[in-house]
Amino acid sequence: MAVESALRTVDVARESGYSVQQVRDLERLGVVPAAVRSANGYRAYAPVHVRALRAYRGLAGAMGPVAARQLMAGLWTRTVEEAAASVGAVHVSLARERDEVLRAQQALWAIESEPTDHGTVEGADTMTITELAAALGVRASTLRFWEREGLVAPERVTSQRARRYGPAAIGAARIVAALRGSGYGIPAVRDIIGSLGAMREHGGPERVRRILEERLDRIAARSVALLRAGTDLAAVLDSFSAAKAGPRRAVR
The missing domain is CATH 1.10.1660.10 (Multidrug-efflux Transporter Regulator; Chain: A; Domain 2)
Structure with a gap:
């Protein structure tokens, strides 16, 4: 030089x-x-x-x-x-993060459109823990951990203690997976999921939607x-x- x-x-x-x-x-x-x-x-x-x-x-x-x-x-x-x-x-990593948040948004929209009464959900509309874990790309043990943490719960358990997840639980699991993949800790995810319980009465989905939109802005x-x-x-x-x-x- x-x-x-x-x-x-x-x-x-x-x-x-x-x-x-x-x-x-x-x-x-x-x-x-x-x-x-x-x-x-x-x-x-x-x-x-x-x-x-x-x-x-x-x-x-x-x-x-x-x-x-x-x-x-x-x-x-x-x-x-x-x-x-x-x-x-x-x-690739940024694109994957964006896709996860977009899937969480889609899950939120799906949950908002779900009827409040899920008692009539047929077996064909549910997923086993193995099926849901495969769909989310996580381990079945991860779903059990989320269940213990109060983030996702099966909508019924059979007499053989097999878990079945209905549409609302599946949507919630997708949001948990996306938020965890985006770096949110368990307490933050629990708070967000908790707001979904007040979806129709207290404007819960608006907060979740805002968090996801802010995440997309940061990824952009x-x-x-x-x-x-x-x-x-x-x-x-x-x-x-x-x-x-x-x-x-x-x-x-």
Whole structure:
């Protein structure tokens, strides 16, 4: 790297939006490759360091700072294909979260349209614990745990103690699965599910609907942050690819 193209720590800080100390800390954590040291001990950075820091900022907004640090640090020890796959996995994860919330919304709408009297539900309209667990992609033991926590309850238990879940219980289970998958703790989920019991009298579904809409808004913001990081990530991977094709440490 030519001397005239070298960037000082303060230059990288200004271009990336981080403080000088943050740049040093993120280098120490492996978010960017180690800077070249000049004869007098000063750090000499390159444009790829700025792009890496900008990419990290977007990733931190999309997946959280800890996961973003882990992903960026891993880029420097993986092949280009592996690095690209790890970034693609973030897009997949956000899409999966969005789908879960959308399914929870659909379940809420279904529950709101259900009649208050479920005593006439026929066996064909119910699911066993095994069927419901498979539909939700969880273990039967997870449904039993939710039952113990008061989140989901079977609508009847046969003489052989086999559980049967009707439409309302199935819808509630879908909401629990979506909220748990979105990071809500058991107490928060219990509070939300409790509001469903007051659905028709106290406006319970409005609160649940608002929570789900807010979750979709946050997922959208994280997706936008990931898209903004895309250009810088592509530049980093291009530099990484060029380094693999040329001198081993050319990425610096």
